[in-house]
Amino acid sequence: MLEVDGISKAFGGVQASNNVSLSVPEGKITSLIGPNGAGKTTLFALITGFHKPDAGRVTLLGEDITGLPPEVIAQKGMVRTFQIVQPFAGQTVRENIAVGAHLRIRSRAEALAKAEAVAEQVGLGDRLDMDAASLTVAGRKRLEVARALATQPKLILFDEVLAGLNPSEIRDVIPVIKSVRESGVTILLIEHVMQAVMSLSEYTWVLNQGTLIAEGVPSDVVNDPQVVEAYLGKGMAERIAKQGARNA
Amino acid sequence: MRQLQILGLVFALIAFAPLVISSDAWLNLVIMTLYAALLGQAWNILGGYGGQFSFGHAAYFGTGAYTVAVLQVEIGINPWLGMIAGGSMAMLVAAIIGFSTFRYGLRGSYFALVTLAFAEVLRILSNSVNFTGAGVGILIPLEPGVTNFQFLTKDGYFWVIWFMTLAAFATVWWIGNSRFGAQLMAVRDNEAAARALGVQAYRVKMGAILLSSLFSGLAGVFYAQYFLYLDPGIAYGPAVSVESLLVPIIGGMGTLFGPLLGAVALHGISELTREFIGDIPGISLVLYGTLLVIMVLFMPRGLAGLVNRLTPKPKRINPKTVEQTHA
Numbered sequence: 001m002l003e004v005d006g007i008s009k010a011f012g013g014v015q016a017s018n019n020v021s022l023s024v025p026e027g028k029i030t031s032l033i034g035p036n037g038a039g040k041t042t043l044f045a046l047i048t049g050f051h052k053p054d055a056g057r058v059t060l061l062g063e064d065i066t067g068l069p070p071e072v073i074a075q076k077g078m079v080r081t082f083q084i085v086q087p088f089a090g091q092t093v094r095e096n097i098a099v100g101a102h103l104r105i106r107s108r109a110e111a112l113a114k115a116e117a118v119a120e121q122v123g124l125g126d127r128l129d130m131d132a133a134s135l136t137v138a139g140r141k142r143l144e145v146a147r148a149l150a151t152q153p154k155l156i157l158f159d160e161v162l163a164g165l166n167p168s169e170i171r172d173v174i175p176v177i178k179s180v181r182e183s184g185v186t187i188l189l190i191e192h193v194m195q196a197v198m199s200l201s202e203y204t205w206v207l208n209q210g211t212l213i214a215e216g217v218p219s220d221v222v223n224d225p226q227v228v229e230a231y232l233g234k235g236m237a238e239r240i241a242k243q244g245a246r247n248a
Numbered sequence: 249m250r251q252l253q254i255l256g257l258v259f260a261l262i263a264f265a266p267l268v269i270s271s272d273a274w275l276n277l278v279i280m281t282l283y284a285a286l287l288g289q290a291w292n293i294l295g296g297y298g299g300q301f302s303f304g305h306a307a308y309f310g311t312g313a314y315t316v317a318v319l320q321v322e323i324g325i326n327p328w329l330g331m332i333a334g335g336s337m338a339m340l341v342a343a344i345i346g347f348s349t350f351r352y353g354l355r356g357s358y359f360a361l362v363t364l365a366f367a368e369v370l371r372i373l374s375n376s377v378n379f380t381g382a383g384v385g386i387l388i389p390l391e392p393g394v395t396n397f398q399f400l401t402k403d404g405y406f407w408v409i410w411f412m413t414l415a416a417f418a419t420v421w422w423i424g425n426s427r428f429g430a431q432l433m434a435v436r437d438n439e440a441a442a443r444a445l446g447v448q449a450y451r452v453k454m455g456a457i458l459l460s461s462l463f464s465g466l467a468g469v470f471y472a473q474y475f476l477y478l479d480p481g482i483a484y485g486p487a488v489s490v491e492s493l494l495v496p497i498i499g500g501m502g503t504l505f506g507p508l509l510g511a512v513a514l515h516g517i518s519e520l521t522r523e524f525i526g527d528i529p530g531i532s533l534v535l536y537g538t539l540l541v542i543m544v545l546f547m548p549r550g551l552a553g554l555v556n557r558l559t560p561k562p563k564r565i566n567p568k569t570v571e572q573t574h575a
Contacts (some may be wrong), residue, residue, distance in 0.1 A: 088438055088442075
């Protein structure tokens with residue numbers, strides 16, 4: 001569904017993305033993991049048109065969308081959420097979600113009705129009239145999901161929707177993400193919460209210092225020595241393996 | 249819908265003014281208050297609902313005023329037609345300003361400075377070319393007659409400004425209840441998030457500046473026909489720009505009734521000072537400045553915000569209890 005082919009982007013001397021290629025199959029949840037500063041969010045920004053890549057191509061449903069502005073890409077069916085939540089403060093939850101709904105719905109009344117339906121789906125149904133600014137972090141994360149979902153996308157890019165939530169909140173939000181996939185939307189997510197990556201995604205890509213270092217089924221990827229070293233430092237994979245052998 | 253009913257009621261009540269008020273001076277005050285509400289509502293579309301703070305709304309006001317004046321004095325075109333031309337010319341100027349700022353993503357103080365610069369450039373231009381009467385100004389000959397957009401009594405002017413202001417308020421009501429308005433407010437509150445949701449920020453902002461300039465231009469047309477005299481300082485000077493933004497800031501930016509409250513407050517205050525302090529030159533400016541500081545410090549949401557705070561909300565969900573059920 002989404003093909004990223006050799007994307008590169010440098011900010012001054014920092015190579016934030018270096019010849020990254022990955023693909024997201026339709027109807028699945030694919031994840032993108034990597035240590036802090038690996039360039040995951042930059043890659044999202046490159047895919048969704050917030051940054052222009054220096055090289056490479058992004059293809060959505062067979063159509064080249066490289067360098068198109070975000071609003072056009074959203075129109076074509078791919079939307080993203082933000083890691084740092086960006087509610088329209090001062091507007092109610094209903095109004096916030098309706099902005100997303102308006103992408104495909106002209107009528108105000110229908111957009112508001114759609115907003116209510118989406119709010120129910122993500123568990124914000126009882127907070128429709130609240131000011132978005134007074135939501136808790138968990139509520140705002142749900143709002144990000146709801147707004148993106150209201151645009152009736154084919155593919156959603158979730159940028160750390162679980163970051164900053166406590167374990168019980170994470171348990172609440174995971175079913176929401178699953179329900180999004182079940183409603184026929186393909187998902188690509190960036191996540192640090194490994195519990196979520198393992199339980200949600202069918203395939204994962206690992207990014208480190210702007211370069212892809214591994215890919216595969218999550219349970220395999222976490223045992224990949226390169227991945228372990230990216231997270232824990234050089235030599236750690238070997239040490240863990242030794243320790244494992246000693247304990248066995 | 250309730251807002252629309254209140255709007256209808258308020259304008260219906262205002263419509264009684266010419267019947268009830270016999271003194272020309274008092275009717276003039278009503279007319280000038282409506283005129284200020286029109287200027288303020290025009291600014292409110294772009295500044296209040298769109299979050300783009302313009303310091304140069306005189307550019308549209310002056311263009312509307314000069315268009316109707318020059319067309320009738322130089323070419324003899326009927327001022328009613330001139331009104332359409334004035335509104336259109338104001339929109340043309342807005343299209344140029346909007347294109348040269350929004351296209352390149354100018355925001356906040358940068359946008360404000362560019363709009364101020366455009367208004368100043370137009371002021372200097374109108375001061376130096378011949379067809380605007382240059383520094384001497386332009387005098388519209390007195391030829392009273394409804395077909396000539398000149399009225400012997402103030403009643404006629406009252407109805408013109410009443411209709412223009414009603415049109416502006418109806419437009420803003422529509423903005424508050426339409427997709428265009430929802431997208432405009434989304435751009436105001438967070439442009440990146442709005443674009444991520446497919447909002448065409450550039451197009452939405454262009455729409456807002458065009459609508460805004462139309463009503464500023466119409467206010468200019470009205471001004472020209474009411475006073476029958478223009479000069480560069482009146483048409484393009486900073487006084488109009490300041491009044492345009494002061495009215496909604498005092499009344500409440502981004503609210504339907506804010507500009508009306510602001511206009512009433514502003515004109516009420518300036519009349520009161522004239523009554524008690526006398527017409528000391530510059531005293532109203534001192535007062536406006538003080539008022540602006542007080543509003544921004546203590547009432548950032550203006551008088552409309554104060555009204556909202558004082559009226560109890562019908563259903564208010566307590567966030568604390570909701571969160572508990574969700575924990």
